[in-house]
Amino acid sequence: MTANREIHLKSRPDGEPTLADFSLVESAMPEPADGQILVRNTWMSVDPYMRRRMDEGDDYMPAFVLGAALDGAAVGEVVASRAGSVPEGTVVTHGLGWREHAVLDVSAATVIDTDLAAQEDYLGALGTTGLTAYATLTEVAPVKEDDVVFVSAAAGAVGSVAGQLARVLGASKVIGSAGGPVKTAALTADFGFDAALDYRAGSLAEQLRTAAPDGIDVYVDNVGGDHLTAAIDALRPWGRIGMVGAISGYNATEPVPGPTNLFSLAAKNATLRGMLVPSYFHLFDEWIEKAASMLAEGTLRTSRTVVEGLDNAPAAFLGMMRGENVGKMLVRL
Numbered sequence: 001m002t003a004n005r006e007i008h009l010k011s012r013p014d015g016e017p018t019l020a021d022f023s024l025v026e027s028a029m030p031e032p033a034d035g036q037i038l039v040r041n042t043w044m045s046v047d048p049y050m051r052r053r054m055d056e057g058d059d060y061m062p063a064f065v066l067g068a069a070l071d072g073a074a075v076g077e078v079v080a081s082r083a084g085s086v087p088e089g090t091v092v093t094h095g096l097g098w099r100e101h102a103v104l105d106v107s108a109a110t111v112i113d114t115d116l117a118a119q120e121d122y123l124g125a126l127g128t129t130g131l132t133a134y135a136t137l138t139e140v141a142p143v144k145e146d147d148v149v150f151v152s153a154a155a156g157a158v159g160s161v162a163g164q165l166a167r168v169l170g171a172s173k174v175i176g177s178a179g180g181p182v183k184t185a186a187l188t189a190d191f192g193f194d195a196a197l198d199y200r201a202g203s204l205a206e207q208l209r210t211a212a213p214d215g216i217d218v219y220v221d222n223v224g225g226d227h228l229t230a231a232i233d234a235l236r237p238w239g240r241i242g243m244v245g246a247i248s249g250y251n252a253t254e255p256v257p258g259p260t261n262l263f264s265l266a267a268k269n270a271t272l273r274g275m276l277v278p279s280y281f282h283l284f285d286e287w288i289e290k291a292a293s294m295l296a297e298g299t300l301r302t303s304r305t306v307v308e309g310l311d312n313a314p315a316a317f318l319g320m321m322r323g324e325n326v327g328k329m330l331v332r333l
Contacts, residue, residue, distance in 0.1 A: 004029045006069040006099040007313050013054055016251045017321070021054070022314035025069075030103035032082045037092070037106055041076035044097035044310075044331045045123045046317040047157075048222075051250040060276055070098035073127060075112065075119045076333075086111060093122050100310055100333055116292050124328035125161055125295060125302045126288050128277050132244060133162035133220070134287045135280035137169055140273050141218050141242035145170040148212050150231055151193075152176075153222035155183040157328040158244060160191045162220045164300055167192060171218075175211045177204060177227060179323050186326055190301055205230035215239075223248045229259040232270075241272040250321070303327030 003026050010023040032038045050072060053064045064070055074097030078090045083106035086092065092109040096102035112122050124130060137143045149166040153159045154176025166174045176187045177197040184196035195211040197204060208216075208230050217239050219231035224246025231241060249256035265272055294300035305325035307316035313331045320329040 002029050003027070004099060004101045005310055007310065008069055009054060009064045009066055012056060012066065013051075013251075015253045017051065017054065017318060019314055019318070024311060030101060032080055032103050034082050035106055036082055036103055037078045037086050037090075037109060038080035039074075039076040039092060039094060039096075039102050039104065039109070040079045041074045041097060041100055041102060041333050043075045043120050043123055044313065044333060045073040045127070046313065046320050046329050046331065047072065047129070048245055048247045048250060048321065050317065051321060069096075071095055072097040073123050074098075074102070075122055076102070078109075091119060093127070098310075098313060116288075117295060120304065120328075120330055120332075121295065121302070123330060124157055124304060125291050125300060129157040129328060130161050130291050131280060131284055131287050132158050132275070132277045133165055134290070135277065135283055136220055136242040136244055136275050137162060137165050137218070139280065139283075140275040141220065141240035141271070143169040143171055143218055146172040147217035148173045148175070148215065148236075149218045149220070150175045150177075150208065150212065150216045150234070151220040151222075152227040152231075153245070153247065153323075154178050154187050154191070154193065154196070155326050156222065156323075157325075159220065159222055160187075160303065160327055161300070163187070163191050163193050166218070166220075168294075168299070173212070175208070175216070177207075177223075183323075183326060186303070190303060192301075199227070205233060208234050218242070220244060221246070225249060225256070229261060232259055232261050232264055232272075235265070235268055235270050237268045237270070239268060239270040241270070243272060243274045247321070305329050307331050309333065 008023045094109045149171045151159045155178040175195045176193040184198045187193040187196035197207040215236040216234045219241045222245045225248035304327045
């Protein structure tokens with residue numbers, strides 16, 4: 001094979017992205033230099049943070065370059081190696097998704113154990129999404145015994161793991177929000193939540209008051225907007241909020257207003273703390289050991305929505321942003 005295929009960012013979205021913002025490009029097959037490996041990607045991830053990188057301007061991660069391949073988490077098999085420590089046939093995770101083949105320095109790849117878990121698990125429960133849930137509930141907004149925990153976007157990759165972890169960490173009640181009856185049913189039937197709120201079915205604040213009449217202690221925020229406002233109102237004294245994401249505003253074309261009740265956190269001695277998962281990579285080995293054991297025991301249940309083929313990666317991304325996935329959205333290459 002002499003050609004490689006990549007997905008490029010063709011134009012910067014104005015509001016909600018469309019398929020026209022992406023292009024499928026054929027390029028020369030990359031060749032590894034000394035100390036590098038050539039990886040044939042088998043799975044790639046699409047994630048909400050990628051939307052922020054499609055816009056211009058400084059953010060917590062560099063903006064994607066127009067006319068160049070996108071990047072993101074991927075897993076694949078080493079098909080050519082010029083690094084003795086990672087021979088051909090090794091399966092690795094790395095950050096050069098959105099393409100069929102990738103060349104990278106051996107230091108930029110992480111060898112994974114496919115006897116411990118399936119390849120795709122390393123992009124979900126054993127990957128940064130699982131680590132995000134773990135770090136949030138143990139360090140950012142730690143769960144204590146008998147806490148009431150609320151998780152937004154709870155049927156997604158981070159939220160579905162967070163809800164189950166909250167229970168393991170001692171929560172007395174776990175409440176999740178999601179969009180539509182299929183997802184809310186999955187929260188209680190598949191992921192063990194005590195209550196599921198459908199934000200499309202009426203006032204989220206009223207539903208939260210009904211589910212937690214005495215308030216909540218911890219909120220894992222993946223949505224922002226009305227969810228964050230409702231959670232601040234429901235928060236009990238000394239409550240804790242972990243700000244993971246704000247997907248409700250990622251496609252906004254104007255500045256998104258903040259919660260009008262923010263100062264009530266002061267009266268409650270409560271905390272709202274942001275979390276950026278690279279700051280918690282020191283917990284990765286610890287988390288993988290715990291998560292792999294929980295997966296094997298069946299105490300951690302996962303779900304994934306799989307889209308086939310690199311050609312359909314943009315559609316997978318758009319679907320994930322619209323909330324069409326249950327669990328982790330993945331593309332199988």
